[in-house]
Amino acid sequence: MDHVVERHPDDPQIITINMGPSHPATHGVLRLVLRLDGERVVDCVPHLGYLHRGMEKIAENRTYLQFIPYTDRMDYLSPLAANVGFALAVEELLGVRVPPRCEAIRVLCCELARVGSHLLWLGTHALDLGAATVFFHTFRDREWHYDLIEDLCGARLTTSYTRVGGVSWDMTPEWLGKLREFVDGMPARIDDYESLLTTNTIWLQRTQGVCKIDGRTAIALGMTGPSLRAAGVEHDLRKKRPYLLYDQLQFEIPVGTEGDIYDRYLVRIEEMRQSVRIMDQVLRSMPVGPWHIDDPKIFLPEKKRTLQGMEELIHQFMLITEGFDCPSGEVYHSTEVPKGELGFYIVSTGGRSPYRLRIRSPSFNNLATLPHLVEGGLVADVIAAIASLDPVMGEVDR
Amino acid sequence: MADGEATIGRLREVFPAAVIGSGSMRDQHWVEVAQDRFVEICCWLRDDPGADYDYLVDVTAVHWPDDPQPLEMVYHFYSYARNDRLRLKLRTGDGGPVPTLSGLWKSADWNERETFDMFGIHFEGHPDLRRILMPEDYTDFPLRREFPLYRG
Numbered sequence: 231m232d233h234v235v236e237r238h239p240d241d242p243q244i245i246t247i248n249m250g251p252s253h254p255a256t257h258g259v260l261r262l263v264l265r266l267d268g269e270r271v272v273d274c275v276p277h278l279g280y281l282h283r284g285m286e287k288i289a290e291n292r293t294y295l296q297f298i299p300y301t302d303r304m305d306y307l308s309p310l311a312a313n314v315g316f317a318l319a320v321e322e323l324l325g326v327r328v329p330p331r332c333e334a335i336r337v338l339c340c341e342l343a344r345v346g347s348h349l350l351w352l353g354t355h356a357l358d359l360g361a362a363t364v365f366f367h368t369f370r371d372r373e374w375h376y377d378l379i380e381d382l383c384g385a386r387l388t389t390s391y392t393r394v395g396g397v398s399w400d401m402t403p404e405w406l407g408k409l410r411e412f413v414d415g416m417p418a419r420i421d422d423y424e425s426l427l428t429t430n431t432i433w434l435q436r437t438q439g440v441c442k443i444d445g446r447t448a449i450a451l452g453m454t455g456p457s458l459r460a461a462g463v464e465h466d467l468r469k470k471r472p473y474l475l476y477d478q479l480q481f482e483i484p485v486g487t488e489g490d491i492y493d494r495y496l497v498r499i500e501e502m503r504q505s506v507r508i509m510d511q512v513l514r515s516m517p518v519g520p521w522h523i524d525d526p527k528i529f530l531p532e533k534k535r536t537l538q539g540m541e542e543l544i545h546q547f548m549l550i551t552e553g554f555d556c557p558s559g560e561v562y563h564s565t566e567v568p569k570g571e572l573g574f575y576i577v578s579t580g581g582r583s584p585y586r587l588r589i590r591s592p593s594f595n596n597l598a599t600l601p602h603l604v605e606g607g608l609v610a611d612v613i614a615a616i617a618s619l620d621p622v623m624g625e626v627d628r
Numbered sequence: 629m630a631d632g633e634a635t636i637g638r639l640r641e642v643f644p645a646a647v648i649g650s651g652s653m654r655d656q657h658w659v660e661v662a663q664d665r666f667v668e669i670c671c672w673l674r675d676d677p678g679a680d681y682d683y684l685v686d687v688t689a690v691h692w693p694d695d696p697q698p699l700e701m702v703y704h705f706y707s708y709a710r711n712d713r714l715r716l717k718l719r720t721g722d723g724g725p726v727p728t729l730s731g732l733w734k735s736a737d738w739n740e741r742e743t744f745d746m747f748g749i750h751f752e753g754h755p756d757l758r759r760i761l762m763p764e765d766y767t768d769f770p771l772r773r774e775f776p777l778y779r780g
Contacts, residue, residue, distance in 0.1 A: 279761035286746075287770050291777045322654055449683050449708060452735025463708065470711055559653040562704055562715065564685075575702070577690055586771075590686040590704070598738040627761055 243267055251280050255358045255613040258623030260597075262612070269608050274601045278594075281627035289587035293553025294320045294394055297587070302388045304591065305625040307350050308343035309389045310379065311567040312625075317392035318473060319563035319574035323556050324394070324528065330517040332396050333474040337512050338409065339391060340474075340565070341505040345416065346375040347568035347620075348498045348505075352423060355495070355617035359436050364426050371419050378412060381405055394554075395529040396522025410513055416506045424499060437492035441603040441615040444489055451602060452595040455570025457619055460497045461489035467566035481508050491618040498620075528554050553582035562590075569593050569620060589628055593621040632657035632714035635679055643669055648719075658715035666718055667727045673705060673714070674732055681705035681714060684733035687740055689747045691772045697721055699749055703729070720749065728754040746771035 238244035250261035259280035265272040285304070289297050301316045302309035314336045321328065328336075353368035376386045382405055383391040383398060391397055401409075427433045443453070448461040458465060466483045468476040484500035486493025522529045530549055531542040558580040564573035570592030577586040596619045603615045630652065636659045640647050646665035651658055661669050673681045685704040692698050697719035705714045720726050728751040729736040740751045741760040748769035751757055759766060768775055 279759075279763070282761040284770055287775070287777060325654060446682075450734045452684065452733070452739075465708060560658070560715075561654055561656060562686075562713070571685070573686060573704070575686065575688065575704070586690045588686065588688040588702075594738065594742075595735060598735065 238265075244272060249612070251277070256616060256623075257354060257621065258626075260616070260621070260623055260626075262600075264609065264612065266609055269610070271604050271607055271609055271612060274604050274612065276597065276600060278597075278623075279627055281623045283628065285628045286587055286589060289584055291583060293582045294556065294584070295549065295553055297584075298392060299388065299390045302390055303624055304589065304628060305347070305567060305569060305572075305593065305622045306387055307622055308347040308568045309387060310339040310391055311343040311347075311565070312572060313389060313392040314340055314474075315563070315565040315567060315572045316574055317394055318565060319561065319576055320394045320556070322561045322563045323559065323576050323578060325557075326395060326523055326525070326528070328396060328523055329520045330475070331400075331519050331521045332523075334512050334517050335397055335401055335521060336392065337474050337476065337479070338401070338509055339397075340567075341508045341512075342375060342378065342409070344505045344568045345502050346372060346379075348502050349375065351498060351568075351617070351620045352495075355614075355620075356427060356433075358613050358617045359433070361427065361430070361433065364423060367419070367422060367426070371416070374412060374415075378405070378408055381408065393522070393529060395525060400521045406513060406516065409509065413506055413509045413513060417503065420499065420502050420506075427495070428499075434492065436611075436614055437495060437618075438490055439488070440491045440611050441607060441618065442488060442490045443599065443603060447602070448489070448599070451599040453570070453599050454592050454595065455566070455568070455620075456497045456501060457494050457596055457599075458570065459484060460486035460493035462487055467564060467571060471564075473563075473565060475512070479508050479511050491614050494618045555581055556584075564590065567592060569622065569625065570596060572625075591625045591628060593623070593625040594628075597621040597626055630655035630657055631712060632659070635659075635673070635681075635712065635714050638676075638678060639669065639672075642672065656713070656715065658717055660717040660719065663718060663720065663726075667729075669716075670729055670732055673716070680707045680709050681712075682708055684729065684735045684739075685713070687729070687736055687743055689743050689749055689771075691747060693773050695719075699724070699747060701726055701743070701749070723748050724750040725752045726750070727752050730754055745769075748772070 236246040245266050247264050250256040251259040261277040263275045285300050301312040304312050349368040349372040353365040356364035380386050383389045443461050445461045445463040448458050464485045481504045484497045486497050526545045531545050535542045536546045556578045558578050560577045562575045564571045573590030575588035576584050579585045604612045636650050636657055646662045649660040673679045683706040685706050688702050690700045699720050701718040703716040743749055745759040745762050
């Protein structure tokens, strides 16, 4: 490591210290080089790339279907949301729309992912600021959410649940019953977390008025998601540019007024409540009918039919080995994932792989605002600022 | 109105010589502009009340090695007030240079660094053009088409 602790040659008051890349409060492998004047941060230079896997390059050499597992590994705290975002982008390129039941299934996935992601954010954020109790509460409930995800698709993290034109399998009535228990149980749990923090004097002193940002600056810096809404900008892609069934659902977009860490906390807490409310509505009026598109050239046939019908067997073989062809052209499609705007820009020249796949990651752009938030503040607040932005390095580095 | 369509119409009126091409797919419109008026057009996109693109969503590039100008810059803009997206393209030769937009939209800073890192495009006037994802001593530009996925 080239900077551990270093004194400035001209001004011995200024000390350069290295934070990370392996530091519990950087939430992944993020390295910050901080120049400090006493307790004050003079400047902060983030160094990224420790988790770079070249996903955009890999995508050029994979079929669209083969890329879905990679979307699990971007924001690994809400893989279901990224699965849905990517499937929607490819469907936009193909010009297909999935049936209502599939849209409802995907809404449930997105909102379950949002609750799960915010539970991790809340637990670790509070832990970073010394409130260890919250962590145990949120991780208990996060386990509940992971049990649901495991029941749904067989994996906790590497969900790969969506397919282009559908999902890997339907949600069963039993599973929907389990989700109903979760939806009914969560509001009281969220009240519990709030009772630990919302009026806690230490929490208020560590978060109120700390690392503030105003709406205009946040927009210019490319901030999206809960952090932007905490700065008073009422913007949510689910409302402003609705996809799936979101234009038929009742929910509110919480916004803050101060743009400080406390507002980011309040916004995410309220978002969990709104997510539960959305899931409740979807569960009440779960559409029946097909849960994938009826196009054997795009969507895999049911497994048992491939063992009986020649045509189904050929379709399965072709889709797995060759993939399907997309029209040439280009689309940008973005969804509101727990971290903000996740966009996929696909350039296709026809054929089974994208010519270029660009991932506009919310964590990358949100993290870019970190120097602005922490410079001039106290070094202890750097920890609070990172947690309040909720970056996931898998998505930053891709 | 489809995304970007109205703006492209107005761009053709205000900068008739600078609009090189345009197109659309699934109601998403894109426009390609000439490099000599690029910064001026971007200022207009940000400051004109009818355009009002206050958010630079993304900066990236696409490599077309067989073209005379092989690198295509792609910018996505969004206007919060008008809820409208626009895709702006700019062709450049190997390595650029392309004027930086970091003075107009701060979000260009890291995204341009990533584009430099992956494609080797230089952004003139960028305050801190260093690699961002790849190591500092890395010499290749992985998202160019000639860069192989497998080596050996």
